[in-house]
Amino acid sequence: MFRILRCLLICSIAVSMVNIRVFTRAMSTVAKSFSAFGVVPDVIPVAPKDLATVKYPSGAVVCQGNVLSPIKAQVIPQVSWKASPGKYYTVAMIDPDTPSPEVPKFREFNHWLVANVPGDNVTAGETLTTYFGPTPPPGTGLHRYVVLVYQQTGKLYFDESRLIFAVTRIWFSIHKFATKYGLGTPIAGNFYQSEVSLGLGKVPLINSLLGR
Template sequence: MKAAFFILSIATLLAYAECINQVTIAMRKNEVIPDVVSQGPKAELRVKYDRKAVHLGNVLTPTQTKNKPDIVSWKFDNNAFYTLIFTAPDGPSRANPKYREVIKWLVVNIPANNINKGEVLAEYIGAGPSKNAGLARYVFLVYKQKGKQNFDEKPIDKYSFDPRKHFSTRNFTQKYKMENVPVAADFFQARYDSYVPVLYKQVHYNPDS
C-alpha cells in the first residue's frame, strides 16, 4: 500500500513538473521570458474565454477575448492575497513595441482566488493588435503578495489607453515586494480582426497618431 502511494506521489510530482516545464518552455520560445518576466511560473494558470482556453501561446481572436475570461484559476492559499496581471508586451506591434508593456487588466488584493473581491487598478480591455502587426502576445500572470497591501496607483477605467502604456511587470512586482516567481502564468497570441477598431474607439486610441 505504501509502495503504491509512493509511486502515485512520484507520478503526480513528475506530471506537475512537466506542466511547469511546458509553460516555461513556451514562454522562452515566444520570448515572454525575457520580454515580460525573467523566470517561468510555479504552475500553469487556467484561463478560459467561454469555451476557448488560453494555453501555451495558442492563437485566439480579439473578438473571442473582448470580455473578461469566464475562468481564471490557480493553486492558492486560503489565507493569502494575490495580484492578477494581464499585460501586452507588443504595443503596437512585436516589431515596434514602443508602448511595452500595455496593461490590459490589473487586480490586486485578491483573497485566495476570488477575483471579484479584489481591488481593480486597471479595468479589463481585450486584445487589440495593430492591423499589420501579425501575431501579438498577451500574458496572464499571478503573483503572491506579502499580505493585503495599499497600492498608490491611480485606477484606470476601460475607456482609457494612455495610462496603460509603459507598464512594467518587473517594476510593479518589485515595488510591492511580491515573490519573484509568478505563482501561475499562461499566454495567448492574437492578430487583428474586426473588433479591434471598436476597442480603439472605446479607449480613444488613434493608431495613426
C-alpha cells in the same frame, strides 16, 4: 502481514514517483512555453511554476501561446489557480508587443490589473486597471497577451493611479510593479496570441475597439 505491508509501501512509493514526474513535467512545460515565446525574458525573468486557467465567456480558452480571435476576448475572463485560503493575490494581463512585435516601443500595455484578490475570487479584488480586451493594430501580426498571478505578503495598499483610458496604459512594467510591492516572481500564469488582419480592420466592431 509483512508481505502486505511491504506491498503497500512499494505501491505508495510508486504513486509518489508518478506524482513527482507529473508535477516536474508540468513545471517544465510552463517554463519551456514561456521561454519559447519570449515571455521570459521580455516580460519576466523567471517563468511561473504553475499554469493559470484562463477562460473567456465566449468559450475561448487560453493555452500557452494558442491563437485567439480578439473578438472572443473582449469580456473579462475567469482566471483560476492553486490559491491558498487566507492569502491575497495580484492578477495582471499585459501586452509586451505594442504597438507591434517588431517595434514594441510602448512595451508594456497594461490590459488588466487587480490586486488584493482573496483566494482566486478575482471579482472580490481591488481593480487598479479596468479590463481592456486585446486590440492589436491591423497588420502588426500576432501580439502576446500574458496573464500572471502573484501571491502577496498580505493585504496591501497600492498607491497607483486607477487606469481606465487606453492612452494611460502604455510603458507599464509588471516586473517593476511586482518589485515595487515585494510580490516576488509570479506563482502562476498563461498567455495567448491574437492579431487583426488588414482585412478585419474594416469590421465595425474592430474599428470601435481601436477607437476609429
